[in-house]
Amino acid sequence: MGFFADFKASLMKGDVLSLATAVVIGGAFGKIIGSAVDDVIMPIVGLLTGGVDFTTKFVTLDGQSYATLAEAQKAGAAVITYGNLVQATINFVIIAFFIFIILRAAERMKKKEEVVVVAPAGPTQEELLMQIRDLLKNRS
Template structure:
């Protein structure tokens, strides 16, 4: 059982996934800081100096913090857009790579090539 687990854990896909999770978490912090510290204050200034973190409605004894919700939506949109851009770039890279590795032109037999030339000459002479 230990050997199977070790074989599973050390597979390339699992290691890639672990690296992706760590980088994703760090990227999430960067995007959160971008939204919280740069974008939302600027958006707040543009719409009249509103601080989104303080926007809330009291309903009974509960506080509905819709400002934080708006901030999280902006955060999500930035993360989703940046992931879209990265995936798009990767897809373009692999598409170009596939195109360059396309199958070489089919090898035409010399007899077929000669017959094709004769056919073309006959068509040319008839017209």
């Protein structure tokens, strides 16, 4: 088998080694998606929302007003950072979308593999016996 065939066969197995490989690949994939979200998508979302950075959005529970999240945290105020929830939700949707694309491609590859070419049927036992009979008649 070639390298890609071996790689594909490895991905299709259900053993522990494949699972460990998937975890490592998933970690790397998460970093790629994190970078795509932080460096590409969120700046676009920020532009569309007028420069809003969701990770800095917060509500304090002590009734005080703070200019930044860092100030509120430094003052020891109880803070709900709802912007982090928005950021995590966006990350989740993007990761789910990319995983959907990968699984969809894998399913298409799997369906192509399942197409089995059926060999033409050979002669039946009766046809073979008749051929042998005819050959024996011709020899006599």
